[in-house]
Amino acid sequence: MLSYILRRLGLAMVITVLAVTLLFLIIHMIPGDPVSTMLGPRASPELRAALEERMGLNRPLFVQIGLFFFNMLNGDLGTDVFSNRQVTDIVLGQLPYTLTLILSSITWSATLGITLGCYSAANRNSLADRLTGILSVSMIAVPAFVVSLYSLLIFAVNLKWFPAIGAGEPGNFSDQLWHLVLPSLAIGLSWVGYIARLVRASMLEIMGEGHVRTARSFGLPERWITYSYALRLAILPTVTVIGVGMGFLLSAAVFTEIVFSRPGLGKLVIDSITTRNYPVVMGAVLFSTLIFVASTTLADIVNAVLDPRVRSSK
Amino acid sequence: MPDLLQSEVLPETSDNVLDIRDLSINYGTPRGELQALRHVSMSIGKKKIVGIVGESGCGKSTLISAIIRLMASNATVQSGEILFKDQDLLGLKEKQMRALRGIDISMVFQDPMQTHNPVLTIGRQMVDIQYRDKLSKANKKKRAAGMLALVGIPDPEARLNQYPYEFSGGMRQRIAIAMALMAKPDLLIADEPTTALDATLEVQIIKRLEELQDEIGCSILFISHHLGVIAELCDEVVVMYAGEVIEQGSVRDVFHNPAHPYTAALLKCDPGHIKEKTRNLPTIPGEVPDLVDLPSGCIYQQRCTKGFARCQSERPAFRQINGSHGVACHLTETDLSKETSQQNEEGITS
Ligand SMILES: Nc1ncnc2c1ncn2[C@@H]1O[C@H](COP(=O)(O)OP(=O)(O)O)[C@@H](O)[C@H]1O
Ligand SMILES: [Mg+2]
DSSP: OHHHHHHHHHHHHHHHHHHHHHHHHHHHHSSSOHHHHHHOTTOOHHHHHHHHHHHTTTSOHHHHHHHHHHHHHTTOOOBOTTTOOBHHHHHHHHHHHHHHHHHHHHHHHHHHHHHHHHHHHHTTTSHHHHHHHHHHHHHHHSOHHHHHHHHIIIIIIISOOSOOSSOOOTTOHHHHHHHHHHHHHHHHHHHHHHHHHHHHHHHHHHHTSHHHHHHHHTTOOHHHIIIIIIHHHHHHHHHHHHHHHHHHHHHHHHHHHHHTTOOSHHHHHHHHHHTTOHHHHHHHHHHHHHHHHHHHHHHHHHHHHHOHHHHHOO | OHHHHHHHHGGGOOSEEEEEEEEEEEEEETTEEEEEEEEEEEEEETTOEEEEEOOTTSSHHHHHHHHTTOOOTTEEEEEEEEEETTEEGGGSOHHHHHHHBTTTEEEEOSOHHHHSOTTSOHHHHHHHTTTTSOOOHHHHHHHHHHHHHHTTOSSHHHHTTSOGGGSOHHHHHHHHHHHHHTTOOSEEEEESTTTTSOHHHHHHHHHHHHHHHHHHTOEEEEEOSOHHHHHHHOSEEEEEETTEEEEEEEHHHHHHSOOSHHHHHHHHHOOOOTTSOOSSOOOOSSOOOOSSSOOSSOTTGGGOSSOOHHHHHSOOOOEEEETTEEEOOGGGTOHHHHHHHHHHHHHHHO
């Protein structure tokens, strides 16, 4: 088990380094350079040179990347071009909002999705199964930003049940929770359907396997077989999908944060891209990458905890 | 009158653990009703080992799935009863049936690689099946380890903490047998338990099963493709063909004096030596009839070398020919039929 975790963490590091390098290159390929964006087209060459010097843009790209890694290890992601604040501070200030949003979304949608999936599998072809089937597919089909916009219009603007913008007063837990409902609904909704379908399919497959027949032949109660024998196996692909799905959740969070004017990494990335605020973009995307790598790694580790065969595989 | 009725009911309490009477089962398929079992009757005496032989597709698994009542969802019972200790299993409520499973009737399945849950330890699975007992978990583990030792698994305490993938196929089948016998059932049903194993392992496991059966005193319904294993292990044998029982009786009677041409043909190709492993039953020329669209007359007539006119028009009834030895074949019905058959054969050759 330990050796599996160590191997998996090593892999995570390699992936992070590759991803960061790639990101660095991509950001530098975005059309328009930060110097002209910030100083305007009529800036004097001296001024431009000074800013380039300050941002390190005059050095070769690989030196910039190397420096970035070196500083990153010291927790230094550079400074905001405009406000001179530490990028690390800025990003860490926004991170909790996004983390709360995606974690709450995946928690409620996975719980509901798994329950529905199990129920559908156990009552296959019943009316309830068909109904959840139709609902699931329609939930998958609707993109998060559409749900964002409509739920904002209906529940916040028209019905005024929920607040429309912001993340709630800092320190006021119930107010923050209240502000979380609609964005979390918007991001999680398509996942309910997706996870329900996935769990149903793998549950049906597992329930037809020999070991379930064995459990039945020993008179184990059907609920026991479903929830503690079969689900433990059926959940494995879902865990992997959720781990990888963090990437989609993050991009859904970008839209949702903008629609609801919620602080968070998504809003930060968009704001800083439009102003070519390289260090902040880099910092925000770096943290998103870290979240993604961490969640896939975690999914693999959970898989290994649940499945001894994965644990022992070389 | 009531007294009279009672006395008529009483003799029914037989020495048999299991009595299957006139069991017919269909599967609903897109092509129509597939008549997988037709009028099957057989019984298993106390402490007896009964073998079932027959080609794949002849309904062996269907029969045992009906006994343990874990039938496919498209299966329907058309007729018959399955009496286990004088109650009809087919009439029990699911809850009552579940109470019997693993306690009074237990099963060993064909593929040991699929028998156990891959993500739970063997110990956990062996403890779980004792869920009805009020024993402490430690005691249940001890009992499980004791059973593993009985079926010949060394160092059982340590192995309880291992997962199925850490055991070989032979070991897993031993574990399956240990689990099935743990509650000392009255009836153990084994569906081709050694088909997936090699010959040496097969002999070892069969020997162990024989010893355990003797010790526990249970009855066994043993399904096998391997005539040698049946000859070695069983007291009685039931020969099935295309959903019907065509011959049954003591192993000695059936193996030495096969009365049905199908049994005779099987034995001719595989005289039944346990040491020689034949993976499948010998192949007999011809095809098995379509169970959705059954021919009239004898079910075996298309492949029979001794058939005569009556075989095509009339289904032979199952009848006793000598004590418990019974067969469903027109050849054994009357001396007259023998003559007819000879005439018929002559007719064909001329
Ligand atoms: N669930 C099912 N649906 C339709 N036909 C089935 C089903 N299960 C078995 N059969 C058919 O019933 C017959 C008997 O099958 P089975 O009992 O599995 O035979 P055996 O165990 O002797 O190989 C075969 O013709 C098989 O194709
Ligand atoms: Mg079978």
